[in-house]
Every structure is written in structure tokens, then in C-alpha cells.
Amino acid sequence: MAKNEITLPEPRRKSNVSLEEAIAKRRSIRDFKDEAIGIEEVSQLLWSAQGITDNVNKFRTAPSAGALYPLEVYIVIRRVKDLDPGVYKYLPHQHKLVFIKEGDISTKLVREALWQDWIAKSSIIIVISAIFERTTVKYGKRGIQYVYMEAGHSAQNVCLQAVTLGFGTTTVGAFNDEGIKQLLNMKEEEIPIYILPIGIPK
Ligand SMILES: Cc1cc2nc3c(=O)[nH]c(=O)nc-3n(C[C@H](O)[C@H](O)[C@H](O)COP(=O)(O)O)c2cc1C
Numbered sequence: 001m002a003k004n005e006i007t008l009p010e011p012r013r014k015s016n017v018s019l020e021e022a023i024a025k026r027r028s029i030r031d032f033k034d035e036a037i038g039i040e041e042v043s044q045l046l047w048s049a050q051g052i053t054d055n056v057n058k059f060r061t062a063p064s065a066g067a068l069y070p071l072e073v074y075i076v077i078r079r080v081k082d083l084d085p086g087v088y089k090y091l092p093h094q095h096k097l098v099f100i101k102e103g104d105i106s107t108k109l110v111r112e113a114l115w116q117d118w119i120a121k122s123s124i125i126i127v128i129s130a131i132f133e134r135t136t137v138k139y140g141k142r143g144i145q146y147v148y149m150e151a152g153h154s155a156q157n158v159c160l161q162a163v164t165l166g167f168g169t170t171t172v173g174a175f176n177d178e179g180i181k182q183l184l185n186m187k188e189e190e191i192p193i194y195i196l197p198i199g200i201p202k
Contacts, residue, residue, distance in 0.1 A: 003083075005096055005097065005098055005099065006083070006096060006097040007095070008039065008042065008047075008097065009039060009040050011043050011044045011047035011048075011095075012044065017163065022161075022163040025163045026159050026160060026163050027168070028169075028170040029167075029168025029169060029170060029201045030118040030197075031121065031202040032118075032197075032199030032200055032201065032202060033199065033200040033202050035199075036080055036081045037079065037123045037124065037167070037199070038080070038081050039081065039083065041167070042080055042124060045161055045167075045198065046073060046075065046126070047061065047095065049061065049062070049071075049090070049128065049154045049155075050062065050071060050073050050090065051095065052093060052095070061154075062150060062157055063150070063153055064150055065139060065143070065146040065149075066138050068135050070132060070135045071130050071147075072129045072130065072131065073089070073090040073126060073128055073154075074087060074088065074090065074128075074129065075088050075089075075097065075124055075125070075127075077124055078104050078106050078120075078124060085102075085103055086101060087099075087101045087105060087184055088100055100184065106120040106122070107120055109180070111179070112175050112179030112180050113176075113180075114174050114175060116174065119197045121197075121199065122197035122198055122199040123198060123199040124198050124199070125197045125198070126158060126195075127180065127184060127192055127194070127196075128151050129181075129184075129190050129191060130147045130151060130191055131187070131190050132147050133189060135147050151193040154194075155171050158198075159196075168200070168201035169198040171196060172197065173195075175192070180192040180195070
């Protein structure tokens with residue numbers, strides 16, 4: 001049985017891998033070992049995407065135009081120790097996961113990602129979506145650009161964090177928006193932007 005809520009362990013703020021090493025090593029990786037990763041690593045990756053790093057102002061790991069935070073972060077769990085496969089949404093303020101649906105949806109996700117079958121070999125898949133209205137309400141049409149920029153900041157954090165954990169990932173932009181939206185039970189006004197399959201490189 002999947003759990004309704006999962007409190008994630010506290011992310012660490014120190015690493016033996018320098019930022020320079022992580023930048024130099026980052027490469028799109030599309031071949032993964034069929035191995036489970038730990039909940040600590042899931043916690044670290046989600047924190048890097050959108051975790052709270054300022055408890056007073058509630059600012060996050062990635063910059064956001066007007067601090068309006070249009071991004072939403074999902075995780076598709078395939079192989080994580082002590083967790084059943086399923087889909088969860090990340091709540092940055094509580095550093096928690098909330099249950100969305102049970103089961104390994106990776107083959108369905110492959111279909112919606114234009115049959116990029118290597119995606120189904122990853123241990124987890126992080127999906128970044130956005131509610132554009134949160135930003136366009138203040139910045140109008142220009143806000144649309146801002147939201148895509150922010151998804152890039154968040155995804156780059158995940159890419160570099162993955163390197164520090166010995167994992168590999170690729171930023172996937174080729175997919176059918178409507179299909180991904182339905183698969184992850186996204187809201188009507190929400191648009192998926194990036195898919196990041198993550199695993200241990202082969
Ligand atoms: C916006 C964007 C969309 C991308 N979409 C895909 C994709 O759908 N599938 C894929 O395998 N790689 C995708 N990539 C990864 C690129 O192919 C990759 O970054 C490029 O080949 C350079 O290799 P590197 O990331 O190892 O430096 C995408 C990259 C970006 C920035």
C-alpha cells in the first residue's frame with residue numbers, strides 16, 4: 001500500500017563533491033542500472049528542485065520572478081527502497097510528499113514522452129509543471145517567459161544535485177502535454193514543462 005503522506009528526511013547542506021566538479025561532470029544520462037535509490041536521495045533531489053532555503057521569507061532553492069513560485073514538482077516512484085511505486089506531489093513548505101496514485105506508471109509515461117523508452121529504466125522521474133497564472137497575473141505576457149526560465153533553474157539544480165549523489169539524469173522536453181497532465185492528475189490550469197528521469201548510471 002502506498003502512503004498518503006511521506007515526511008522526507010532533512011536534506012543535507014554539505015557535500016564532498018564541489019560545485020565545479022558537479023558542473024564539469026554533468027552529462028545527459030539515458031542508461032540506468034535497475035537499482036533502487038534511498039529516500040534520503042529522493043529528499044535531496046526534490047529539495048534541490050524547489051526546497052525552502054529561507055524560513056522567514058519562504059524563498060526557495062531556485063529564483064522566482066516576484067517570488068510568485070509558479071512551479072509544481074511531482075515524483076514518479078519506480079524503484080525507491082521501502083516505498084511502493086506510485087506518483088506523489090512535493091510540498092516544499094512541509095518538505096513532504098502527498099500521494100496521488102499507486103503503481104508504476106513509467107511505461108505510460110514513455111508513451112506520452114514520444115516513446116523514449118529509456119525513461120522507464122530510471123529509478124524515479126521528477127516532473128516539473130507550472131501554473132502560469134501565478135506569474136502572468138503580475139507580469140502579463142512576459143510572465144510566460146519567466147515561468148520557463150524558472151523551470152530551467154529548477155531543473156539545472158536537479159541535474160547538478162544528481163551528479164553529487166552519483167546519479168544521472170536528462171532534461172526531457174519532448175512529450176505530449178495533455179497526456180502527461182492526465183497521467184499525473186494535474187489541474188486544468190497546470191502545464192507540464194520538464195521531465196527528469198533519474199537513476200544510477202550503467
Ligand atoms: C529544453 C530541452 C529539452 C530536451 N529534451 C530532450 C528529450 O526530450 N529527450 C532527450 O533524450 N534529451 C533531451 N534533452 C537533452 C539534450 O539532448 C542534451 O542536453 C544535449 O544532447 C547535450 O548533451 P548534455 O546534456 O550531455 O550536455 C533536452 C534538453 C533541453 C535543454
